[in-house]
Amino acid sequence: MSNEQKGREITISVLKFNPRSKVSKPHFVDYKLEETPGMTLFIALNYIRENLDPDLSFDFVCRAGICGSCGMVINGKPALACRTLTSSYPEGKLKLMPMPAFELIKDLSVNTGKWMDKMSKRVESWIHSNKEVDISKMEERIDPDVANDTFELDRCIECGICVASCGTMLMRPDFVGPVGLNRVARFEVDPHDNRTSEDFYELVGDDDGIFGCMSLMACEDHCPKHLPLQNKIAYLRRKLVSLR
Amino acid sequence: MKVNYCDALVIGGGLAGLRAAVAAQKKGLSTIVLSLVPVKRSHSAAAQGGMQASLGNSKMSDGDNEDLHFADTVKGSDWGCDQEVARMFVHTAPKAIRELAAWGVPWSRVKAGTRDAVINAKKTTITEDEDRHGLITSRDFGGTKKWRTCYTADATGHTMLFGVANEALKHDVDIRDRKEAIRLIHEDGRCYGAVVRDLITGELEAYVAKGTCIATGGYGRVFKQTTNAVICEGIGAAIAIETGIATLSNMEAVQFHPTPIVPSGILLTEGCRGDGGILRDVDGHRFMPDYEPEKKELASRDVVSRRMIEHIRNGKGVPSPYGFHVWLDISILGREHIERNLRDVQEICQIFNGIDPADEGPKGWAPVLPMQHYSMGGIRTKPTGESTRLKGLFACGEAACWDMHGFNRLGGNSVSETVVAGMIIGNYFADFCLENDVTIPTATIQKFVDAEDAYLDEILSYNGSESIFKIKNRMKEIMHDKVGIFRDGPHLEEAVEELKELLVKTKQITVKSKERAGNPELEEAYRVPKMLKVALCVAKGARDRTESRGAHSREDYTKRDDANWLNRTLCTWPNPTDLEPTIEYAPLDIMKMEMPPAFRGYGAKGMIIEHPDSAIRQAEVDELREKMEADGKDRHEIQDALMHFDLPMNYKERNERAGDK
Numbered sequence: 001m002s003n004e005q006k007g008r009e010i011t012i013s014v015l016k017f018n019p020r021s022k023v024s025k026p027h028f029v030d031y032k033l034e035e036t037p038g039m040t041l042f043i044a045l046n047y048i049r050e051n052l053d054p055d056l057s058f059d060f061v062c063r064a065g066i067c068g069s070c071g072m073v074i075n076g077k078p079a080l081a082c083r084t085l086t087s088s089y090p091e092g093k094l095k096l097m098p099m100p101a102f103e104l105i106k107d108l109s110v111n112t113g114k115w116m117d118k119m120s121k122r123v124e125s126w127i128h129s130n131k132e133v134d135i136s137k138m139e140e141r142i143d144p145d146v147a148n149d150t151f152e153l154d155r156c157i158e159c160g161i162c163v164a165s166c167g168t169m170l171m172r173p174d175f176v177g178p179v180g181l182n183r184v185a186r187f188e189v190d191p192h193d194n195r196t197s198e199d200f201y202e203l204v205g206d207d208d209g210i211f212g213c214m215s216l217m218a219c220e221d222h223c224p225k226h227l228p229l230q231n232k233i234a235y236l237r238r239k240l241v242s243l244r
Numbered sequence: 245m246k247v248n249y250c251d252a253l254v255i256g257g258g259l260a261g262l263r264a265a266v267a268a269q270k271k272g273l274s275t276i277v278l279s280l281v282p283v284k285r286s287h288s289a290a291a292q293g294g295m296q297a298s299l300g301n302s303k304m305s306d307g308d309n310e311d312l313h314f315a316d317t318v319k320g321s322d323w324g325c326d327q328e329v330a331r332m333f334v335h336t337a338p339k340a341i342r343e344l345a346a347w348g349v350p351w352s353r354v355k356a357g358t359r360d361a362v363i364n365a366k367k368t369t370i371t372e373d374e375d376r377h378g379l380i381t382s383r384d385f386g387g388t389k390k391w392r393t394c395y396t397a398d399a400t401g402h403t404m405l406f407g408v409a410n411e412a413l414k415h416d417v418d419i420r421d422r423k424e425a426i427r428l429i430h431e432d433g434r435c436y437g438a439v440v441r442d443l444i445t446g447e448l449e450a451y452v453a454k455g456t457c458i459a460t461g462g463y464g465r466v467f468k469q470t471t472n473a474v475i476c477e478g479i480g481a482a483i484a485i486e487t488g489i490a491t492l493s494n495m496e497a498v499q500f501h502p503t504p505i506v507p508s509g510i511l512l513t514e515g516c517r518g519d520g521g522i523l524r525d526v527d528g529h530r531f532m533p534d535y536e537p538e539k540k541e542l543a544s545r546d547v548v549s550r551r552m553i554e555h556i557r558n559g560k561g562v563p564s565p566y567g568f569h570v571w572l573d574i575s576i577l578g579r580e581h582i583e584r585n586l587r588d589v590q591e592i593c594q595i596f597n598g599i600d601p602a603d604e605g606p607k608g609w610a611p612v613l614p615m616q617h618y619s620m621g622g623i624r625t626k627p628t629g630e631s632t633r634l635k636g637l638f639a640c641g642e643a644a645c646w647d648m649h650g651f652n653r654l655g656g657n658s659v660s661e662t663v664v665a666g667m668i669i670g671n672y673f674a675d676f677c678l679e680n681d682v683t684i685p686t687a688t689i690q691k692f693v694d695a696e697d698a699y700l701d702e703i704l705s706y707n708g709s710e711s712i713f714k715i716k717n718r719m720k721e722i723m724h725d726k727v728g729i730f731r732d733g734p735h736l737e738e739a740v741e742e743l744k745e746l747l748v749k750t751k752q753i754t755v756k757s758k759e760r761a762g763n764p765e766l767e768e769a770y771r772v773p774k775m776l777k778v779a780l781c782v783a784k785g786a787r788d789r790t791e792s793r794g795a796h797s798r799e800d801y802t803k804r805d806d807a808n809w810l811n812r813t814l815c816t817w818p819n820p821t822d823l824e825p826t827i828e829y830a831p832l833d834i835m836k837m838e839m840p841p842a843f844r845g846y847g848a849k850g851m852i853i854e855h856p857d858s859a860i861r862q863a864e865v866d867e868l869r870e871k872m873e874a875d876g877k878d879r880h881e882i883q884d885a886l887m888h889f890d891l892p893m894n895y896k897e898r899n900e901r902a903g904d905k
Binding site for chain 1: 281282283284285286287289290299339340341342343345346347348350351352353354355377378379380381396397399402403406410411413414419421422444445473474475507508510511565588591592595596597711713717755756757759761762763764765894897898899900901902
């Protein structure tokens with residue numbers, strides 16, 4: 001590739017709005033820039049901030065699809081911006097909006113942390129055990145397949161994409177969301193956690209929990225970690241409905 | 245002025261900070277954690293490969309113990325580490341991992357029976373004993389005698405971080421995210437907390453505490469190419485040195501990881517090579533055995549990184565629009581292994597480069613090049629984690645120079661350090677908070693807040709032609725070009741001078757928006773001068789250290805010089821208007837070492853200028869060991885006689901192992 005070769009011009013249209021400002025109104029701003037090979041939205045948005053609009057707010061941390069900071073709505077679908085290649089859009093036009101269901105901070109930045117903390121506390125997202133563990137002694141044996149099953153559900157990065165994708169969320173602001181139900185499923189599998197089905201029923205056995213899901217599947221369709229959200233929600237629902 | 249009082253203030257919400265906070269909270273202290281981002285997004289989440297702990301459960305780690313882990317760590321450090329701290333660390337690591345298991349971290353476990361593995365590019369069968377089934381397993385990493393790196397597939401940091409963060413929630417630790425500490429509050433040589441900016445509202449608040457612990461991670465983002473998250477800007481280290489009292493230590497000791505993918509700089513874990521992946525050049529030739537016949541791809545990171553660059557300089561690099569690189573080939577591990585144990589690696593290759601690394605042959609090879617990865621240097625502390633000069637200030641994790649890594653860190657020892665230091669330092673920190681009061685007047689607190697308030701106004705009033713983004717990018721280029729893997733005097737001198745000029749230019753900018761909140765350019769404008777101070781400590785430390793040790797490699801001084809340089813670099817910034825740090829050195833005392841300096845076992849031989857004490861101490865050590873062995877003393881008793889170390893809580897208890905007789 002020669003250095004003279006120019007990339008195509010792309011247009012990135014971003015919703016700008018500062019809810020803390022008395023004068024700011026939601027509006028789209030178009031930024032035109034030259035595409036570079038392998039350009040992701042992380043690269044593009046940083047280019048825009050450094051060269052076109054130093055006031056543009058957005059969130060990135062790892063820029064590698066591991067931390068879950070950069071969820072946003074890209075041409076109508078929620079996705080991780082760091083893993084989104086501009087070349088995946090043949091028209092060269094990307095329209096970016098902040099994720100719904102979360103409190104807007106500014107522009108593309110939303111307060112997922114606040115939402116996730118509340119969810120974590122609500123489902124008591126920690127090991128419940130009355131065993132005293134002596135850490136100088138051998139660890140408890142866990143079957144490797146069970147450890148792996150737990151890991152498979154522990155891979156959620158709390159990006160909020162499932163929440164932003166969720167139809168129930170639009171109707172029930174107190175819905176625990178696919179991420180919360182996945183968390184319950186994760187602790188249900190983990191042998192370290194002594195909670196019973198009845199305990200989990202107490203946490204999520206209502207329409208803001210496991211019975212609120214309408215099985216629209218968008219959570220699983222958009223999950224960047226490919227978690228089996230629908231299967232697990234269906235399994236939990238079958239298990240908990242038997243307790244009613 | 246809003247003042248938030250608490251007993252224990254932790255700045256930084258990654259693994260180290262959260263674990264230290266749990267320690268403080270469990271001792272009944274009101275504990276606040278401040279974090280730039282929701283804590284589960286911390287850079288700790290990005291650690292893929294694993295955590296070293298000498299459990300010795302699996303076949304390939306059988307017989308492992310603290311002594312072997314200690315020796316590997318000291319050699320890995322190129323004798324730059326604090327051996328007492330290394331002992332504290334290796335002894336607590338098995339406890340840390342067992343505690344994490346109880347907190348729900350789903351460690352990969354030993355499965356009885358036979359399985360295939362790739363060792364030295366050859367298919368091998370490993371048989372795990374029935375009596376080890378279900379115990380925590382481990383994989384191979386560079387520079388270790390045994391397979392010691394415990395893992396959960398290649399998402400180890402993620403599972404650990406969620407485990408520790410959940411435990412912090414369980415204990416009601418007060419976690420406040422989107423809060424940035426921009427200045428430490430101190431009086432009469434004692435730290436009392438920080439001036440903190442709320443990143444949503446822009447408001448300045450004071451956080452006042454009996455003790456303050458900085459756990460803000462490393463400073464990789466002062467370099468152009470780095471595997472670090474965008475939040476790893478070294479601000480925690482910067483606010484420590486800006487006190488004019490606390491010191492930063494060994495800042496020139498910067499590790500470059502051999503296998504970030506080109507061009508994005510996203511890390512492909514050392515687990516790739518640990519599990520049997522190999523490096524190939526432009527001809528597809530596996531070149532590492534030519535340079536390091538014994539350890540090959542699994543020599544320590546500094547060695548592999550330098551050999552890669554050396555090979556590229558020898559004309560064997562692969563040309564690309566981003567310069568030369570080499571290939572990482574993991575396809576030889578087989579698709580099944582990759583899709584189970586290296587799934588994130590596969591996804592990174594697929595998404596960012598359009599490559600499936602499980603495809604056999606050149607099609608599946610990933611382009612890799614060494615990039616900045618880890619900061620061995622940081623806030624200088626005692627073994628308890630307290631700053632050597634500023635009372636009440638503690639530091640742990642990558643932000644600290646607790647100094648178990650010396651001049652090169654072994655893979656798997658950093659995630660391990662985060663929780664182990666969180667346990668050890670967290671408890672010493674908590675004890676300090678229990679034993680000391682807050683005695684600072686509110687007027688003094690007000691003075692600190694007002695000064696920061698005025699500083700932000702000053703930044704907004706600048707009316708110059710420079711761009712803070714351009715200054716930042718230029719700093720990153722200088723660090724990459726002149727303070728990189730290979731260093732020499734003239735380039736380092738240039739780097740120091742240019743960085744000083746950039747520091748002057750940070751006052752010649754204009755910030756377009758005058759808003760105090762939601763203004764990313766304003767944030768850059770107060771962060772970049774701090775980053776430049778950190779960068780200057782790195783560059784000047786590297787310029788003045790006329791030897792090669794661990795990751796610090798001078799082409800004009802190629803030998804490790806124990807005779808003159810077996811010491812720690814200490815940087816202070818006594819006067820805020822200074823343009824560079826003041827540097828002093830603290831010697832490492834060979835006569836107190838359990839393992840006096842010697843050859844590391846990899847890299848070129850005969851590259852050491854020896855210190856006369858090395859031989860004297862070695863003779864002492866040998867004599868004592870021989871005598872105690874003859875008297876029937878066990879390895880723990882001998883170790884204690886050679887170099888005693890303390891630990892808080894019951895962490896000094898012996899670690900039980902499946903292989904114990």
